Amino acid sequence: MSNDYLLETILELTGDAKNSACWKKFIRLLPESAILEETGELKYQMSKGSIKNPAKYLVALFKKRLRGEKVIKEAGSPPPKMNNHKCKNQVELFSELVPRKKGDKEGGRKEKMPARYSSKYIPWLSFLGPEFFTLSTNKRKSDRVLARFVTFGGDDRLVPVLRGKYFPGDSERGILTTEHGRILIAIEDIWLEQSMAHGYDFVMYDETGACHCYCVVSVRELAKRLGWKSFNGGAMKHLKRKVMDLKVCGYYLDLKDVEAVGSLGGYGFSLLAEVEIIPEKGKIKGQIFLKVTFSDPVSRQLIKRRAVYRPKEMMRHRSELAFLLRLEIERSLMGCAHYERTLKELILILNLPAGGWHKYASDRHRQFDKAVKELNMCHLVDGRKWQVTLVKTDDDHKLVAQAIGTARLLEEQYK
Structure with a gap:
């Protein structure tokens, strides 16, 4: 994939053509895979409406990635x-x-x-x-x-x-x-x-x-x-x-x-x-x-x-709901360190079968709380711990998951 294409993707997302020199520098320093991953993360966050300044957010992602790339290079080039x-x-x-x-x-x-x-x-x-x-x-x-x-x-x-x-x-x-x-x-x-x-x-x-x-x-x-x-x-x-x-x-x-x-x-x-x-x-x-x-x-x-x-x-896994939640949360935490959804949203995302407990906030909290307790006993394979909590909102609760710590390179998978 050409550098021109990567630059076009960044400019399309950020609208920041004035800092083209800065973007070209990131493209030169970071591997293509890292550029694609972080622009994908920006696109996802923008689709949720959670980003006010796309250019600033992407710069932060690239800088964080540069620090991570430096650590990997010091340890030896990955396969x-x-x-x-x-x-x-x-x-x-x-x-x-x-x-x-x-x-x-x-x-x-x-x-x-x-x-x-x-x-x-x-x-x-x-x-x-x-x-x-x-x-x-x-x-x-x-x-x-x-x-x-x-x-x-x-x-x-x-x-x-x-x-x-x-x-x-x-x-x-x-x-x-x-x-x-x-x-x-x-x-x-x-x-x-x-x-x-x-x-x-x-x-x-x-x-x-x-x-x-x-x-x-x-x-x-x-x-x-x-x-x-x-x-x-x-x-x-x-x-x-x-x-x-x-x-x-x-x-x-x-x-x-x-x-x-x-x-x-x-x-x-x-x-x-x-x-x-x-x-x-x-x-x-x-x-x-x-x-x-x-x-x-x-x-x-x-x-x-x-x-x-x-x-x-x-x-x-003993909790069926914990199994589904894990599949949903882990695929999201692979690209970032934070995930949150209301319980009403999760019922739809997970395509849960109709149940009386869906109607009431207290019942939803009770069902998800069992799964959250089981998830909090688990770890991510990249070395990070995750913390899953239920936070009260006006008319519901939201599940908040955070990956804590620094992800390590799973070198053994390439042996």
Whole structure:
């Protein structure tokens, strides 16, 4: 990307052409990725109406970033592609998510990941926000929500998503809940562990170019990672059904009215492509093993590293609301250190199913307070602590989240 384009973006946002020399200096000193991230942050804050002087705010962001860049350089230059967890633009993002059908023949060629993940954390796909999951109290089998997709350049786009259907007019297949989300994280953890042990090989299918990452999952081990204290036959059947749901319950992205990607029309996909029960290893009594294959869109996102690190504690969240809040807050705190929304706004953002407690401020506070207490026991993987509080307003409460401390470079993710 040219420096002229970066300068045009800055001038368009700030309207401060008089200080072009200053902007050119920042462009020269900072990496392109940092310029795009901070202009994206400015654009987001301006959309909320919280910025009175865009130029002054952007200068402050750049200066802060310069201090951070200096620290990184003193510690040693980071490896390349350290910021590729997001796509560059909406066209790239939604093109990558288009599913490719699995070919008849496997083993066309094998590829290894250009950079490895760290086993200390879990790679969570960047596009999977809280909109992709719901609470267990939601009895609907399908619905239509607006999902927020963010690209590397800060392009924030709301896209209609049908949950529980692969295409308009499809039969209702069910909406994945937060429990499914935690199970997906646990399966990713198992996949990462097994793929590291086998050299990060991934099978590519010649006929269509589709690729699939897979792992062998012991249902008992899955329960252990989820933090279950007891495990019996009923629990085993329950978990097996939930894993199957990740294959059956799909999504449809309706892109026909979305600028720049409308030509794609729309498409449906699931998170898993296949779930097969395999013979018990050594006929171990009380064991069920599943071969779990991620869908082509999910597999390609993992290979391209369109993922952000999340701590393994996410597998063991007990509050469903805390899980959804974490997905919403963490994706926002990645670009800044402050997040706040009223509880009424969060009910809409998280697409919470209708409930009597939505109507009254005291009831809303009671429900969110339980989730906030659980969140305050957590940490961000970049070393920052976060503080989540509920603050009283005139007719509601607002949730305020702050990331405290200095973010560290997760160098182990590039080893």
